[in-house]
Amino acid sequence: MLSILCPPESFVPFLQRKIAGLLLLLFLAATLHAQVQLKVLVFNVQHGYGTDNVHSTTRQVQYLIAQKPDVVVMNEVSKGDISGYLQQLKVQSGVVWNSVYFDDMPGKNEGNLIVTRLPITSSATHQYPTTYVAGINMTMSAVEATIAGYCVFGTHLAWKGTVGAQARATQVNDLLLWLSTFSCNKVVMGDFNAGDLDPELQPLYQQYSEVWSQAVRTGVATSYSDNPPIIEARTRDTRHIDLIFTTPGISVVAGNMPDQRVLTKLPVQLVGTTDDLGVRPGDHNFLTAQLQTTAVGTASNLALSTDTVTFPLLGLGSTSNPLPVSLSNPGSAAVSINAFASSADFGQTNDCGASLAPGGSCTINVTFTPRASGFRGGMLAVLDDAINSPQIVNLAGSGSLVGLTSISVIPSSAAVPLGITKQFIALGGFSNGTTQEVTRSVTWTSSSTSVAKFNSSIGLATPFLQGTTTVTAKSGVFSGTAILTVTPPILRSITISPSGSSIAKGLTQQFAATGVYSDNSKRNITSLVGWNSSKPLIAPVDSTGLATGLAIGSTSVTVVSGPVTVSTTLSVKAAALVALNITPMNSATALGTKQQFKATDRDLERHKCSCGHGKQSGTGDERGCGDHQRHCDFGNRHRLYHIEHHSGSIGFPGDYSCHFQHPVGHDPAVHCYGYFYRRQHARFD
Incomplete structure (x- = not known):
């Protein structure tokens, strides 16, 4: 007899979570012994603003999603924009993204954000030492998330060009100490505010492999036609400062610097950007890389004849004589060799083949071609399936302008x-x-x-x-x-005032335009720009920025000056009563005689309703005026005037009351009473 025990319904979600957790652990364990690919992207979003000075997290996410990354490191993220980025990532990709955020400095409300479509198994944050340069606090931070067996780090180093170099050098040393506490395949991404030619980053280049340089050397780097990978004439500062570093156990399958420009728009340029064509979603070029861990074997270790190679002083553009490094297999099993990787100023050739037999050896010839004067550091990494993979050789040399x-x-x-x-x-x-x-x-x-x-x-x-x-x-x-x-300075942005205004039908609204120029000056340009309304039947706008409310509704008021446009919303509401006059205001009449009174609606549309006892009229907007009452119905306002006659008493020959009624849910009725007995007056209550 076979018995099947079904768990209670409440137990099923618990069981599902346990199974999911077990599968995740098995997946992560498998990454230690298999090649696992991860596509990463680094982008300084500059608080969500594009080079047209328009804030749009939606636009930036659209560009990011198009690259299909697994992990994105974002710098200069305003804390208030995080929810917008996560919402747009979900909307545009169809999946919920996980995230880790950390302020650059306490209370700054700006920092580094890691987002990923994969599970985050752990995370950590790190604050660099407090550093002041020229009286400016340049303290920055780093954040870490463990994803698919990789430790992904996001960081942003001190700015201020060469002035901030000392702060960056301190931060690089502190970063390396923090990274050394992690035992994993490390991917370090962010805005370093410096590049491969800057000395403050050299310690990082010596211990880690810079992805873009590796992709260029191995022929897997791609960019757009007028910004080729080596020249990078249209990259910020003519050299990318948004970098990706990896530990030697990670190889680069592909690197890409995609074209982010909308070339159909006129050139818009912000400070620091060397690209003068089109509009981009941010002032930094973002960089993507397809990474792959190297399979780890269990049979043998490989040995290098040295762990340091130093080259003599060499002129730029010259290539040194090769210096040999021997790689040997002292073990009892063959070792498969997957790849050799070297830093930007160094190259290598070898006779090692695809594998190294037990007891065998081969030679790696390393060369030095300095790309800049001064000290140049780097490394050579051998990627294989040995237990101690990768094997590392530290490389050093100095370039000069000799020749x-x-x-x-x-x-x-x-x-x-x-x-x-x-x-x-x-x-x-x-x-x-x-x-x-x-x-x-x-x-x-x-x-x-x-x-x-x-x-x-x-x-x-x-x-x-x-x-x-x-x-x-x-x-x-x-x-x-x-x-x-x-x-002369160029116009960078326009502000419209007032913003999001509302007027009653029949009134006008004067708008003003203020231009912000590339030198940060501001000018009133109301008469120098083009004005238009998206719905002129509701509220047209003339060339001076004066809008007139013609009908109830909303319209978009837009200012145009060359490539710069900005809009605001104008709402036109129902006309409102501002006064009700009864004329004559002061009157005396003999007992038993009649007095003609006139009630005038001084609302915002200047409609009138005259009323008098014993008189009929059908002029203007009046409807159904009778002997004892008069209705003034103003179409979609659904408002009604009543002029009612009441019999006189105790010497009063009569009185007239004018009731102003609103529909249900609007303001309470306004009552205007006009009395006459020798003297007449009016009041509102």
Whole structure:
């Protein structure tokens, strides 16, 4: 006999949760012994604003979802926007996203956000040491989420260009100490405010692999046609500062810097952006990467002949003689070799093949090609299925401008509006026939510092006054020049006042437009812009910004000036009673005689209703006026006037009452009484 015991209904959800948890644990355990792919994306959202200065979390999420990432690290996220991002991620992807957030500094209400469509099994946060630079608090933070066997970190380092370099160096060292407490496959993403040529990031480049450089070297990096992966002429600061680092056990399947521009819109440019074409959802290029963990074996360890290789001083663009490193298998089982990875300034060739037999060895020849002057650090990683995979060699060298024969500056001439920075690039010609970018290896100056000044080490010009200046990039006896013209500031945004206003039918509303320009100046541009109404039958707007309420409803009032547009809502409500006059106000009449009175509705539409005893009239908006009452029905207002006659008494020949009635649910009735006996007066109650 077979008996089947069914659990009670209340037990089923508990059982489902247990099974789901068990499956998750099995999945995570499997990641330790299998290749698990993860698509990541890093994006500084700059508080939700695009390069058209329009705030839209919906637009930013639309671009993110199009890349189909598993995990996104977002920097400069306003705390008030988090719910909007999560809601839009759910709406646009159809799934609920998990998240971890941490303020950059206590009470700042801005920080780093990690969102993922996968489960988060644990999380952690970290505050960097309090750091002040030039009196500015540059304390920042990092956040971590464990996802699908990866430890994903989001961070944002100190800003302020070279001034903040000292703060960034402190933060990098503190970050590395915090990362060392995690035993997992690490992915570190964020806005580092520096790149591979900046010395403060070199300790990070020595211990971790930078994804974009690795993707470029292995031929799996893609970008858009006028911003190729190596030149990156249209990336912020001409070099991406939004970076992805991984531990050596992770390989890069693909890297992509997608085109975020809407080229059908006219150019809009904000401070710090070198891309002058189209409108983008944010001022930073976002970067995606398809990552993959390497399978872990159990048979053997591999051994390297050295863990450090140092190259002599070398001129930019020159490639060193190869230095050999031996890789051997002292174990008893063959080891499969999956890949070799090296940092940006270093390359390698090898004769190792796809596997290394027990007792066998092979040679890796490492070369050095400095991309900038000064110290250059990196590493070589061997990815395989050995127990101790990956095997790491620390690499070091220094670049110089030895062999430099010429310097040229691009662009050779440029015009920028006041308030917008301009990035210049220096190219160096060398005696070996190569041309190398030397932007950060030369000194930049401006012939007229009142017109524009330079950050002397990165070629970024900041304009201060309209005019022309000569830009010079110099190293030793060699120099190159360009012309920079600072033009009048351009309009960046418009504000309309009042915003979201409401008027009664028959009244007008005067709008004003204030323009905010690229130099942060503000001007009244009401008469310089175009005005229009989406529903002119409700409320048209003339060329001076004056709107007139013609019918009940709502319309969108829009201001247009070139590529900049902004709108606000105008609501037109029902007309309201402002007064009811009875004329004549003061009157005396003989006993037994009649007096004609006139009641005038001084509402916002200027309708009138005259009323008198013993008289009929059908003029204006009056309806059904009779001997003892008169109704003034104003269509959709559903309001009614009653002029009623009451018999006189005790010497009073009569009195007339005028009742103003509202429909149910509106304001209480307003009563206007007009009495006459030698003297007449009116009151509202």
